[in-house]
Amino acid sequence: MAHAQEMDAYVEPTGIGPPKLGMWLFLSGEVVLFGGIIMTIVLFRVSFPGWAEESSHTNPIIGSVNTFNLLTSSMLVAVAYKMSATGRHDLAKLCILGCLLFGILFLCLKWIIEWPTEIAHHYTIHSGPFWQLYYTATGLHAVHVLVGLVAFVIILVLYMGTWRPKFTLEAAALYWHFVDIVWLFLWPLFYLS
Amino acid sequence: MPIMPDISTHGFWLDWSLLIISLVTLAVAILSFALIIVAIINFRQSKNPKATRHMSGWITRLIILDIAMIIFDIIIAVYSTAGWGQTILKSEESLIREYGEPVYVKVIGRQFFWSFNYSGADGEYDTTDDFQLANELIVPEDRLVMLHMTSGDTIHSFFVPHLRVKYDVIPGRETRVWFVAKESGEYPSICTELCGLGHYKMLANVNVMEQDAYQRWLDTRMVTLGAR
């Protein structure tokens, strides 16, 4: 087959294979999507005087614990990738499982404890600029987290078998780091301002 | 040009900038199309069976054209910015210094009518002598008129072609336009931002009165209000 590839495809010596390049492009689209949302938040933050007051009604402890959760799971994914690349698949599986658990913890904290408490205190999506942005932006982010978790479940199942496509884990890891970075913007904008 | 006659003091900035840009772009267009027509007539296959592969000096010509375009761009930018500085960008203080005390009118756009609110004799809003006109703006000639505009529902745009005035009317914000009308008469105003079903019927009348007629009208208005 090596001969045919030599004949057929002229692959640029960039070291980036097609799937990876595609993933980066997808993420560039996601960056502008969240860029638009973060710009909107900043715009409202500047023009809406009651922002800091409303912001003090969020739960910074849950926010910070969730930041810790995401950062840890991001780290675990990086370790899993390293392990998988060096052939230690058992450790890789363990790390992916850990990353899954921290991700699930993130969503549980947010959807089972944080949001219901706030809604019980009548801070709903109708309670003014801060809260509508809060629910929209963190909700969209949480949906991204959910998508990432589904991807990791699939990867975990794949890694249980013998076919372990190296790129799948790398793509999921890239995506997961991106979701993490978005949270690092949302966290100060909503919890610490 | 088919443009409406200008009765404002700032309109010449706009008209001249339109005229200059239009004439130059027209000249550029005529020149380009002349060259294009020459090209397609001269270089058709039956007349020129063998194409010339190498053409010398074209890069120089391209650079010259680019420089010409940049110079033209600079002229447009400078002129339109100067015009902008004399119209929308002009501050209220410098306008008052130039034209004297203004007549203030509050404009509220609603689906699908305009209401023009006058502050009455005391010059203060939210007092008993306020009054408003529907779809009719009455202003004196040769005096500075400042419109403070806002909307009750969606975005509208207040456009008076003869006065060279156009500005959006936005809910939750106040936008400001000014004009000084040079000639009395009745001028139409139309809405130019799609605002719903009746958008095309959202017309108003701008009635520019001579100064003493305006004063008489205002006094009568006050008397009627007082009697009420």
Add this chain to the structure above:
Amino acid sequence: MAAATHAVHHAEIGWVGRYIFSTDHKMIAKQYLLNGLFFAIFGGIIALMFRVHLAVPDAGILAPERYNSFVTMHGTLMVFWVAMPILLGFFGNLTIPLMIGARDMAFPLLNMMSYWTFFLSSVVIMASFFVPGGPFAGGWTGYAPLSVSTGMMGVDWGINLWVLGLALEFTAVLMGGINFIVTPFVMRARGMSIMRLPLIIWMVVIASLLFMLSVGPLIAGAFLVLFDKNFGTHFYLVTAEARGDPLLWQHLFWFFGHPEVYVILIPGLGVICEIFPAAARKPLHGYHHIIYATIFAGVLSFMVWAHHMFVAGLNPLAAVGFSITTIIISVPFLVIVVAMGLTLWGGSLRFNAAFLYAFFAYCIFIVGGLTGLQLGATVADIQLHDTYFVVAHFHYVIFASVILATFAAVQWWFPKMFGRLMNETIGKIHAISTFVLFNIVFTPMFILGFAGYPRRYAGYDHIPFLQGWTWLNDLASIAGILLVLVQFLFVFNFFYSMRAGKKADKNPWEATTMEWMAPSPPPHLNWGDTAPVVDRGPYEYATDEADYEPQGRLIALSSGQQPVASHQPPATGH
């Protein structure tokens, strides 16, 4: 290996796999083209209906609420469901693998999903015509807060379907866009360096990048529209209880909107760049200049969005900056237009129908570009904003790239789609009549714009000061109706030639680029048991030895070897 089995199994895929859920780039290109043409006809008929209404307003052809809906849907469909599928989906899918010497796109499955997502979006937007309240009526720009309020617009489900359809359509184009960017970067034939890529490839790549980097804020903004409309938030809406920001949508929309205009303009220019050298039998002038100018224009397009908002409550000082960046854009486009013109100069022009289409597109685009200067100059824009001048300006730009360049491309690449040639005579008659009628429709609109004729008006008879110019508007209406009707010549030519056109050989236009080395139509995986190799730049005409020299040649694969889809990453490394 998966790819080899894929090739072997293709014969057994069957009708559904080959014609419906196909992963073959040429089939997907045809699907995109047909879908786009359907909406072009549909959008044209919508335009015909509201121009008839304007010509005879009392006949009761359209109710005012229908008028707004139809104007809106004409714009929406033409930009998002005609221009995007044809200029990116069709051009990209048909040309990229063939012209770079690949066997298919980098991600064929993603490519198929892209089309079917697009198809789903088509269904959604068509469904909006049949829901109570009718389709969206807030203008194709969907200015909030009108667009988020059923009470103000008089449209209910149409709003949701409009946003949903757009979101699906953007997803489809994003999926396609990843393919369009990745494929030319990693799957070029041997010898095809980046600076040997044909210009249409460059243009599709740049357009896809522009789209990818600009669409995010609009998707975010569209979410907020749905929330305002359905969940009672106040992102855009201003009421007594809460105060949103109506200008937010305009910023989000136009940050996307201006790059979007270039997304649907640049591939059209790419088609002109392909056809001009072949028709003039000489190399394209300033290949590098055109590429750099396009990239420069693309970068600038992210810095000009507020020129749509000069009189919309934008800070007047900011308007000055946006005006200057807007005017600067004339420089890169001057370079592109002059390079195209110089390609014709000194040539030996063959007036085939495809060249006529491309040539008329070129002429119309010059007018469209020049009239942008009036609108870019802040002070002149006060009078022209939201008048027919704007309508005429963007039709001159977009009709050139979307409609005429598409006709040119279809006429040009028809052999690569169906193995036959389109009828030249019908093509020429259609090209000339379209060009003439187009000018009769839209030149009067420049004049009407000066006179202050506002756009999106369901009638002008009740506005006294515009009466002097009514005849021009009527002229535009009549010519517009004819313009739409003339397009059926093309439809007829398309389907007639598909069945009964002259059989085309490999290279009917004697062009140099790679796709003309493949059979007409190319088989699945394009190159059979040969592989293309590239030796020179894309436009080698009138060389010392020959009239033209093809960009590459085909070399035979060693015997017994299966053709391999080159999207498979090499076994070693990467």
